Amino acid sequence: MLCFCPNTIPAVPEYQIFQPDSTFEITDTIRKPYNLFVNKIILSGNKITKPPIIYRELLFHENDTIASDKLPEIIEQSRKNLLNTSLFNFVTIDTSGFSPGKINITIDVIERWYLWPLPFFQLSDRNFNVWWETKDFSKADYGLYLTMDNFRGRKESLKLNIRLGFNEIYGLSYNIPYINKKRTIGLGIAGGFSGNHEVPYATIENKQGFFKDKKNYLQQNIFGDFNITFRKNIFSIHTFQLNYNDYLFADTLLKLNSDFAAKKHLQFLSFYYQLKCDHRDIKAYPLNGYYCDLGFEKHGFGLLKREDIDFAFIHTSVRKYWNLSKRLYFAGGINAKVSTSAHQPYFIERGLGFGNDFVRSYEYYVIDGQNFVLLKSNIKFEVIPTRIKKINFIPTKKFSTLFYALYLNVLADIAYVDNKGIGNNTLPNSTLFGTGIGLDFVTYYDKVLRVEYSINKMGECGFFLHFVAPI
Secondary structure (H helix, E strand, C coil): CCCCCCCCCCCCCCEEECCCCCCCCCEEEEEEEEEEEEEEEEECCCCCCCCCHHHHHCCCCCCCCEECCCHHHHHHHHHHHHHHCCCCCEEEEEEEEEECCCEEEEEEEECCCEEEEEEEEEECCCCCHHHHCCCCCCCEEEEEEEEEEEEECCEEEEEEEEEEEEEEEEEEEEEECCCCCCCEEEEEEEEEEECCCEEEEEEECCECCCCCECCCCCCCEEEEEEEECCCCCCEEEEEEEEEEEEEEHHHHHHHHHCCCCCCEEEEEEEEEEEEEECCCCCCCCCCCCCEEEEEEEEECCCCCCCCCCEEEEEEEEEEEEEECCCCEEEEEEEEEEEECCCCCCCCCCECCCCCCCCCCCCCCCCEECCCEEEEEEEEEEEEEEEEEEEEECCCHHHEEEEEEEEEEEEEEEEEEEECCCCCCHHHCCEEEEEEEEEEEEEEECCCEEEEEEEEEECCCCEEEEEEECCC
């Protein structure tokens, strides 16, 4: 995700991760701002992507008038918006004079590879580090994963998932980002079946306890989702989602943990709403800007016969990124969750230890609870600035031109989880903190490899691997 342009001007700020800034020529004799008329927008390289999908991300349009001193900022932000669609590996935006006071703007893109009909092998534990403790290859998924991103050139996505192994999933999803002329409303639908031969039935001494049955499913679920998105402007999006779940559990799970679920057969509806505001420079590995979201989720409405579940929660995430100096950066974030009920079924309750809600150095642990607050911080130094590499023997531009960068990190996290029913777990209802150092390797197709060495409050330390940005 990088832009390369041949011309530079002092007025444009130094480039950020993944791309040098796009630029255009302005003579040094011009001192005062003046208006520029956008005569024409010229697109190049979009062999699949339809022009309206590109125009939707721009902060300018044909026949627009832009102040000359604002043009570098508008061009740069528009380029970042295009990169953040995950449709392109490289984006270049340049300008040329058309006549006095008028310009043409040329946008050249290198599209990604959109069709991935590949077999896959994937570990099913919460993270790589948990799996590495046992190196149990039975806890692996394999199958066929067919993804068609940018389907029909309209940023639509069609996904077929046939997953076998530890978690069996057979699902299909289809998402349309825009269904109206203003390109503000989108729709999505998904459905399928999942079955598990091994299931975590309880948290014992701060770690998940598993029960396995090679012959029979311990947990089955028929699921369906329908969502509507509303994106009035480029930087914010509203998501409304209705979910249906039909769970069937083995009797053994309910005997092992009476709080696992209310009954053997559960059917329930869930509603989910999220407001997301995203002003990060690059989503995959941000160095500047900010991000925030606020989500509300409600499980159970008493509309189905077997709907013996009723609770809701609010989850929020706020993150800020600063460029302290030429090669020094700082990032901080807070994740928090507040629930309406102290009693939640174990199979659906989520405290810390899942997704990006975890304290670094506690990767091996699950901290159950209904409420939590988590603060993360990173200071990082750019060891290897973004470099572009051309692989001549690869014929397609989608893979032959890549970039990479390397960052040295110092990290510190702190959290608190509120749990009304602790059991024999010692980490809930206590302050958790961890600190350490790490290296982040960043490359194209949104790939991040993090190697961290961290220590927690118990004095436990070790190396941990992750594959997404730290904050």
